[in-house]
Amino acid sequence: MIHSLSLSDVLADHARSRPGVTATVDGELRHTYAELDLRVTRLAAALAGAGVSTGDRVVWLGQNAHAVLELLLACSRLGAVFCPANWRQSPDELRFVLDDLTPAVVVFEPSEATTSLRAAGAGTWLQAGDEYERAVAEAPVREFGPVDDAEPVLALYTAAFAGRPSAALLSSAALVAHATSLLVVRRMEPGFTFLNDGPLFHVGTMMFCLATFQIGGTNVFTPAFDPEEVCRLIDAERVTQAFLFGPMIDAVAKANAGGKYDLSSLRFVSHSAEWDDMITVDDSPWCRSKMGGYGQTEVGGMLTFLGLAEGGAGFAGRPSPLVQVRLLAPDGTEVPAGEVGEICARGKTLFSGYFARPDLNAEKTAYGWHHTGDLGRREPDGTLTFIGPKLRMIKSGAENVYPAEVERALKTHPAVADAAVIGVPDPGWQQAVKAVVALRPDAAGGVTGGVTADDLIEHVRTLLASYKKPRHVTFVDSIPKRGFTPDYDALDAAHGGGGYPGNA
Template sequence: MRDLGIGSWPARRTKNGAHRPAIVFGDRVDTYADVERRTRQLANALRAAGVGRGDRVAYVGFNHPALLETFFATAQLGAVWVIVNARLAPAEVEYILTDSGARAVVFGSEHAGHAAQLLHLESVETWVAVGGAAAGTAAAGAPGALDYEAFLAAGGTDVIDEPVTWDDPVMIMYTSGTTGRPKGATHTHGSLTFQYFQALIDTDFTRDEVMLAVAPLFHVAGLNTMTMPTFLKGGRIIVQPAFRPETVLATVAAERVTSIFAVPAMMDALAAHPDFPGTDLSSLRNVLVGGSPLPDRMLRTWADRGVAIQQGFGMTETAPGIFLLLAEDSFRKAGSAGRPHFWVEGKVVRPDGTEVAPGEIGEVVAQGPNVMQGYWNLPDATAAAVVDGWYHTGDLATVDDDGYVWIKDRLKDMFISGGENVYPAEVENALLDVPGVAEAAVIGVPHPRWGEVGHAYVVLAEGADVTPGSIVAALAGRLARYKIPQDVVVVDRLPRTATGKLQKHLIRTTYEGNAR
């Protein structure tokens, strides 16, 4: 094969174990031979629709086999897959499709409404609807979109063997930045493959792996920490479109699930479910949690059921692995982000780039073959984030005497709500577009269920006739629900420096007691 990239994986996997189950979705079971055939047909269909080397193909939707098929098929063509957060509002999706220049868009049934609003985009030539979003050849609610299964079936079966190398770009995943505008972290076949290699090295994957893909696959951790490594190893991936605790627990017991990735809110929900005490969890050997530290009480709850948990730390820009706290250290170093992955050089540095002493706070930086190629069409942002080969995370941390890293704060003010990254600047920009809002500041505050939620503080324009409730309502449809502040407080002024920069530490100390 000339194709050394991820698109060649389905064909390579059929060399050994073609008839082994690869992807399970409800009652549907696709073998590795099925996945190879379907992705080859889809690649041919996309090529017939005009998609070629370097073109972008976007996927907008929740967990579904078509998400993985689209990834493989796009990669086969030497094209670039744009995976879009399915929770984004139509305006946010429009920005990503426009910025990436997506030529084709595959979308799930839940996003027919999004597609109907975005069919005017001139850059998108082909819209394809998955899983009930289409009737016949026209998608319900999105006229002009094609039915996924019909589109795939008409694609032909020619073997595609593009000369793809590890240096070629394969995926763009958007992550909001401090400017409030999403940035497309661009990964190559090589940067992703090295992420999968280190997952196989640092985690106990085997050929008989049964991986439950219930965390969103449109997130870098849901896709890259366990799902793709399981495919590479030749295991079975059970795809579920939504997280329902009772379904997850029943599946773990019935299918003898061996591995799962989850965010802390999911682990909390599983442990709180009445079925948890009686569920057979003995098959679980790889349980990886990321997004935010898992409370010690939760570690003990799962340990009491015989399940040890690994905690990971990473970024979209690093595909994501930087640090990993192994299960054997989960109690001894509870709350730590762990130590660097196999292929990663991760360290905590002072502003001058020298490494901090134990206990001293500095910024986390990382270097390795899994670091992104750069931000899509943003050379200045790339140069600011990756300096001399080191990616600067913007997270503050300390290192203990044993070399374990402890995350302390975020330079970028990002907070995590229910496993989703929320960037205050993006929310503040949306608030400032609400008529009557003159100034806005958003901070993350602790929440018992979601980990953190947003609190907004706004200064109104003179004579403005708006209320906190009307401001929240104005954000609906503009921002994903998890980004919308749970509380909006009207204040007379916001503390700023002489240069006009918001002093968020003063906002916390001055206003948080007034949050309703």
Template structure:
């Protein structure tokens, strides 16, 4: 079994059908098939063997799909990386995963090369036109390396409860089954569907629910590298999108955009929301404005990602994240014991979607997966009808516009500043993004710096979605008897800092 088999099957059944649309370019299944075969040949020539990790640092462009399926075709393991990562982050991902090869987009070549050099890896810069170049040059490997169901296909890095991001090992079986359920049962995709591809493909949500689901169905994915509400609306109408996928933030931005009536969005039949809690009012307003049903679901990188979803057939319940998908169990527990319906506890998940393990982190794996159950760190409840509701998080994670930001990682950068004595990064309510990143900083005696200087310092060293937009200088941070910072007691200043 190989995740790339979906792509090859669709290429043989629909060779001339469009699979990817990006700006003015249209890529057929035949071209994707040939391009991924050339990519597999390139990897073979560079000594990549089955099980080797290959990193991809590309935005939502056709080249991502070619590289992704090319690595899988060659039997390699894909390590997707956010193109916004800075060199220090690039080096960490490469060193931790052991990836010796990185395919990076031309616009981020400097950060990619610097990080690759630090990790003693090779960065191959990819630019527009690779779709046309790969099918016409180099060796082509038609045969697909067969992989066992339990072989790792993708290592997705996700923030945990402590330390640096951890790599969740998702197997071919994890991803194939999750994709098939999404495509056939949840959204009932056909080759006539056009899926909006604005979700980042380096993220599990984008990979499973847009790229892999589209390819498995012979459908078309229309790509948007960077979300822009006006451009998204133009794509919805101009490309005849039938399925829209996004995090709650983008639903709100589309609702606030004037001029919707100028675009024909009549083909849109269903929208799927995930990545963060969806405000019920936004859900209702979007359904009314766009005349389509909105289905909210729940999952994590560690669950491939879909664990539960509302469905049209069962009747969606606004505000809930639906019921577990086929083959998956969910329960609400307190110290491992299931709690009664309606009571709050930690959500635990068991099923074919749960990751194999964290990459080279046996202790973290043992802490997260106990007796076959993956403990999510998210707090929720389940009603009498089996619908789950997310009420909060145990993990110290900020979700900014659907992206997870782990405070410890940002705090570590702040502590590297020579003037910083103490720092705490917290999530601040934001009507557009859900949460914004804020940082309270205590300076060393006699040191001088400004909030703006600290913000710019962090901005230079982490991805754009991670750095704190709001930074303030505090006299001290509230702490408990053991010296632990009490983040719940941190109060930001009344007037926000200038952006």
């Protein structure tokens, strides 16, 4: 296997070539690459002792922590698959993930949701914190054989267009390739320090965590985004990059309005006069282009970079050097430049398919290309423009909200006869979720009596992650249809829809 390079192999090499470099920081816990390699070896042995073997799944139910990276690397060492689940999801959503993946081991942080799930769940459950640390400390040091870097190692849930999400499987080879392309465009160098303040179940944070790991930098972990704590950690750890976008940047700038913290180590995108005065505005192609491009979980993060096409006509830029991109018609033929086709790709960073979804996998790989489900156009200069999803998706902040998933939740309410979900423009979050609801005749009254908008919002909140619940509800007599599906164009026109990703 002289051509193989797994995440585990990268760690083993860092332990030899960068033994004293700080690899991870999580509160008072600090580990060098040599220490991280030893911990991952022991953790892999502990997981193996709990029955984890090649192809088995390990799930993390908790917020950001150093354990997320350690579990991923330990699964790489074993040939297993690691899934950091979305801790913001409802118990019902998390139960679906566990039933879907059937993990051999679940590592969890205590919560009301994990308490109920653990009581009903199978497999071994290991509590984060002291129990996890004891398992690492007490496990033996043993040798592990080589693993195939083409086999899946990371599962990230995405693609809920059919009402339930699917786990995209990414191999070590794909993750190493994507990390390499990202660190080149971002001009990452040894000493690069990344603050994992965005969710690690999201490819946007995970891709930078792994690129930092790939270059032998330092990953700093904080449980979740808190503006004051982000300021403190940037100052204390001399952070180079963090997971931040518009509203988050504004919140950090506000938290540091008095200049309490030194944020000058942060080399980041220009945003506002106040922000730019606090940080070092970065001149890498990634930051000059406002972190622009096109991506999705299934391609490892970014498929195209605007930083590879500065001044280009297309606002998605050009493809990563490790992939090919074609715009295809429904029959699999390439559309001419200037015409709209589905963005399709193949190459080193692409995923290995969805876990246990053979029909979806066959559909997504028709004609030998990964079909992203998104539409694009190639401009005369060869750059790409992202037009929008073939199917409807709402973008609220950094989160993707799929109408079918929210519609399914709304329709479980006994008073709802039918429902459709659209996105409406929001000044802070790009879009907000709006539900258009037809009630059953015996639930008539809408906002003046019977079932109210607040009732339906709370109902969805109990079933889905809070960010997916409607912010607005409109009651109608019936939902306009196009065939069997809602006529979303008519709904947008009637109820103020707009602001969808990719639409200028």
